[in-house]
Amino acid sequence: MSDRPAKHSPKDAAVAVGLMVLACALLAGTTLVAKMLGPAGGDNPLHPFQISAGRFCFAALVLTPFLMAWRPSFAGTRWANHALRVLFGWAGVSALFAASGLMRLADANAISFLNPVVAMLLSIPLLGEKVGPWRWGAAAVAFIGAMVIVQPGSAAFQPIALVALLAALFMGAEAILIKKLADSEPPLRILAINNFAGAALAATAASFVWVAPNSGQWILMAALGATMISVQALFIQALRRGEASFVMPFFYLTLIFAAFYDYILFAEVPALASWIGAALIIASAITIAWRERINRRNSPVITR
Template sequence: MSEQSLPRANPALAAALTLAASAFAAGTTLLAKALGTGALGPELHPLQISHGRFLFAFLGFATAAMIIRPTITRPNWGLHIGRSTLGWGGVTLMFAAATFIPLSDATAISFLNPVVGMLLAIPFLGEKIGPWRWGSAALAFTGAMVLTRPGAGALEFGAFLALGAACAMGGELIFIKKLTGRERPFQILLINNAIGLAIATVAAAFVWQMPTLQQWAALAGIGLLMASAQTCFINAMRLADASFVSPFFYTSLSFAALYDALVFSVLPDAISWLGAGIILCAAAVLVWREARIR
């Protein structure tokens, strides 16, 4: 790609796109909670909800592909399958967690995925981790343990589902990092959602039940919101440094708490604020350190 074809840096637009991506991503979890808790009809299984996410996201990207007609160049199918499998697992676990715990808790625990990705980069990418990164990782996991609320029954179970989602999405980051150096962003998103749809279809077949019209609308909303979030975030990353963009994505915690309060009248308690605050501090340390390294 020539220098002339590269987009000019635009931090203000990058920040706006990242805030939009945060609002869209939190919206998907809100709709998943509504579907999984019976707020929109009979409860849907998380496997069926994640199927709707991939179905409608793929339809969105496929429609865009028919319009812009991108050139698909030598996909690395092994990396795509690995990335899509972990992405599907992470999304499904996240949607399941949202039915048990407040959205703010599930979102805060999901912020562990960059830390998991950082730790996995040691054996898989050969990266070296210094004391600052190790310290931020320990701090983030401490926050996650606070949010598990040991002995709290359903809250504890939901927190561990969210922790599993963070681990799966952290593993996905390793595949994404390898793919982004080889293929264009739109090609990665299109293939990812196609493979994810295939996996989700097989899994959902075991728990399928016919959704109501309201539920179909919510499933479509999840897929289209996720596609919008991915598109906004990728374009934000092209317009500014990752160290500048990343902190804005943490506002998804605020959006999740706001949605939960408005729709389900669920307000974060002291433990939620404490655990989320610890994780956000760890994330801030990582962002600051990465900026210093650059």
């Protein structure tokens, strides 16, 4: 055996899993909060644009002290890519919050998990990537899974599910831009621009549908923003402490947490078709991540 220490120790791996599971619990909680702020929450429901404004504005507020302490440089910022990322990110979050407010949380989250498939498809024209039969097959399985959940043409069809599909499309486009930005810019800069520019965009959109929130709704929106920043921080730390290929499959525990929260607060129970469709989507996303890892490992190293 080599005396060289492993890149990630077993302790690091255990901590990474713990951080990812906590991130999943909080991430599922954000869709629960969105549902509580929407029509399912009772009187005075807030518009999804207003909920996403709370998410971005309070997240920016939480992030401010950290930016003042570390003062990230903005030299060389690729503003066009940031602008598109913010637009797609805001649109994806708003669509997901809209879907979460009117359908089962497990279904809305499962459909949103299509975003890796969307990112894969967009990587062909935008990043020039080649997609092999494994990933094409995974994309086909994901599509079947989405159709099992949505059930078009049947009595179980929910039109709001199309909004969840739209969320997956926007989030997939955002993922492509995050990949492009992560190659050249530090994480704190990306985080700062996303939340502050997102706050400006979200607040502008919310001004057209503004309804005065009550005190409880203000608290929930503040919790939503703080939770999203916490999720992002936990996610980054989990990936730093463990290999992405090992840690990322735990991300799909978000679905379990969402179903649990929905059952406890709203007595919603996912149908068998929901679990089957979710399993197909998750399996396809893991397959795509696995093939991407193999492709990166087999790619030649180019030095300048």
